[in-house]
Amino acid sequence: MLSKKPQSIYKLFIILIALITISTSQAQQKFPTADIEPFFDLRFTPAERDSLLTGLQEYQKSITALHQYKLDNSVPMSLLFNPLPHGFSIETTQKSIDWGLPKDVTLPSDRSELAFYPVYKLASLIKAKKITSLELTQLYLDRIKKYGDTLKCVISVLEATALAQARKADEEITKGKYRGPLHGIPYGIKDLLAVEGTKTTWGAEPYKDQTINTVATVVKKLEEAGAVLTVKLTMGALAMGDIWYGGVTKNPWNLKEGSSGSSAGSASATVAGLVGFTIGTETLGSIVSPSTRCGASGLRPTFGAVSRHGAMALSWSMDKIGPICRSAFDCALVFNAIRGEDGLDQTVHNAAFNYNAKTDLKKLKVGYIKSAFDADYGTKANDAKALEVLRSMGIQLTAVEMPTGIPVGAVRLMLTAEAAAAFDELTRSNRDSLLSNQRKGAWPNIFRTARFIPAVDYINASRIRQTLIEQYHQATKDFDVIVSPSFGGTQLLTTNLTGHPCAVVPNGFNANGSPTSISFIGKLYGEAAILSMARAYQEASEWDEKHPPLFH
Numbered sequence: 001m002l003s004k005k006p007q008s009i010y011k012l013f014i015i016l017i018a019l020i021t022i023s024t025s026q027a028q029q030k031f032p033t034a035d036i037e038p039f040f041d042l043r044f045t046p047a048e049r050d051s052l053l054t055g056l057q058e059y060q061k062s063i064t065a066l067h068q069y070k071l072d073n074s075v076p077m078s079l080l081f082n083p084l085p086h087g088f089s090i091e092t093t094q095k096s097i098d099w100g101l102p103k104d105v106t107l108p109s110d111r112s113e114l115a116f117y118p119v120y121k122l123a124s125l126i127k128a129k130k131i132t133s134l135e136l137t138q139l140y141l142d143r144i145k146k147y148g149d150t151l152k153c154v155i156s157v158l159e160a161t162a163l164a165q166a167r168k169a170d171e172e173i174t175k176g177k178y179r180g181p182l183h184g185i186p187y188g189i190k191d192l193l194a195v196e197g198t199k200t201t202w203g204a205e206p207y208k209d210q211t212i213n214t215v216a217t218v219v220k221k222l223e224e225a226g227a228v229l230t231v232k233l234t235m236g237a238l239a240m241g242d243i244w245y246g247g248v249t250k251n252p253w254n255l256k257e258g259s260s261g262s263s264a265g266s267a268s269a270t271v272a273g274l275v276g277f278t279i280g281t282e283t284l285g286s287i288v289s290p291s292t293r294c295g296a297s298g299l300r301p302t303f304g305a306v307s308r309h310g311a312m313a314l315s316w317s318m319d320k321i322g323p324i325c326r327s328a329f330d331c332a333l334v335f336n337a338i339r340g341e342d343g344l345d346q347t348v349h350n351a352a353f354n355y356n357a358k359t360d361l362k363k364l365k366v367g368y369i370k371s372a373f374d375a376d377y378g379t380k381a382n383d384a385k386a387l388e389v390l391r392s393m394g395i396q397l398t399a400v401e402m403p404t405g406i407p408v409g410a411v412r413l414m415l416t417a418e419a420a421a422a423f424d425e426l427t428r429s430n431r432d433s434l435l436s437n438q439r440k441g442a443w444p445n446i447f448r449t450a451r452f453i454p455a456v457d458y459i460n461a462s463r464i465r466q467t468l469i470e471q472y473h474q475a476t477k478d479f480d481v482i483v484s485p486s487f488g489g490t491q492l493l494t495t496n497l498t499g500h501p502c503a504v505v506p507n508g509f510n511a512n513g514s515p516t517s518i519s520f521i522g523k524l525y526g527e528a529a530i531l532s533m534a535r536a537y538q539e540a541s542e543w544d545e546k547h548p549p550l551f552h
Contacts, residue, residue, distance in 0.1 A: 100357025216310025
């Protein structure tokens with residue numbers, strides 16, 4: 001409810017309405033823009049104020065016409081974001097991949113332990129016919145039913161289709177048609193990916209009965225790889241946080257804590273052993289943050305590496321889709337299956353992914369963001385130990401810094417403007433009041449506030465973003481991998497704006513017993529290097545082998 005004394009934003013809104021609807025004759029007597037101009041950092045003369053009225057009235061007609069045209073969330077912008085700086089070329093020559101998959105994986109005496117095996121071990125067992133996809137799928141379905149409500153991480157259990165896909169996988173493998181390391185592996189997806197015949201709720205009350213008659217490209221590619229879709233998982237409503245229409249998704253290490261967001265269910269289910277791997281999305285931290293909180297290994301790919309067809313749009317220039325797994329090696333296996341063009345998402349490029357298990361990591365140029373590690377922050381000790389581990393591996397770390405002098409935080413308004421456009425009808429219909437989270441910092445208020453971002457400033461923010469892309473490229477172009485605190489300085493926002501990939505892996509626990517993480521940032525389309533480095537770090541440390549006692 002409004003207070004008796006109107007806040008400035010409401011005063012602004014009232015003035016805007018008056019500005020657009022007032023008649024020309026009235027405007028000549030008293031024109032109110034002088035009160036509103038400071039909000040937009042503008043100064044007009046009385047004559048200029050008088051002259052702009054007719055134009056504003058014309059804009060009102062155009063805006064009304066736009067509002068009367070039905071736009072589906074799946075319709076993209078005509079302007080496509082391109083993260084490539086001047087002089088950057090995409091490597092397109094694909095070499096044969098040497099995964100270095102283990103061949104001597106033994107079955108545990110207690111088959112329930114399989115729930116926590118990484119994909120690369122499960123793949124070895126399935127290929128060797130030591131276990132079947134059907135057996136593994138039933139194990140995970142049982143765990144989903146047992147623990148899904150506790151974690152509040154499940155939207156829809158796809159039992160019938162999962163069992164059918166598992167049987168098909170077993171039949172193919174028996175006949176010698178092996179599709180690769182994901183064949184027969186059960187997985188789950190964040191519930192912003194459309195699957196025909198299922199609800200796609202986006203975690204939000206206004207859409208909880210929504211069905212979308214298409215199949216997301218990521219799901220199609222995983223089906224082609226032989227993976228078994230078992231469950232659709234929770235997400236923070238409309239891709240923010242861990243609050244959805246069914247409650248708060250939990251951190252498996254601490255049920256008093258949310259799992260962070262917005263790929264909340266994906267991270268929680270992976271770490272609790274409810275699936276072999278999951279798919280999440282990131283616009284600004286939604287893979288990095290829940291992977292950190294839950295102790296998962298996540299990959300935020302390069303913008304334009306994975307098709308977003310069939311996924312809910314939040315920000316057309318920032319949305320990215322990637323895997324959340326139990327190891328960085330698993331992330332490499334999943335990423336290889338989902339990457340590449342589909343002819344539907346025009347931002348996607350067919351870039352090479354030349355992962356090689358025999359890569360000599362000492363030949364990679366590795367930097368670290370010194371100022372971020374030198375700062376005083378809560379996970380400093382764990383991050384310092386991670387650097388020690390890397391140095392003990394023979395990795396030479398060179399100090400590197402993010403660009404300075406650019407108002408990175410201000411450029412973030414591009415995200416809120418695009419998000420408000422994606423859910424324009426929700427705001428204008430007032431159905432945003434149905435969302436559970438109505439705090440000032442939640443989507444309903446953000447969407448409303450974003451209506452007052454001028455188009456001119458959105459475009460200028462885009463121009464500053466291009467400057468950031470060029471300066472970041474110049475500062476980091478000599479490095480294959482850059483190590484960073486996952487939330488150090490402006491790194492997370494900067495690299496999401498520039499479109500660079502990031503592998504995030506656990507590196508310890510905080511005082512509350514929840515996991516912490518370290519991040520490996522790569523060149524554009526440089527996923528192979530960061531995943532190789534993250535895999536080596538995990539082999540030299542113990543954190544990816546830890547599992548939450550409540551579910552183990």
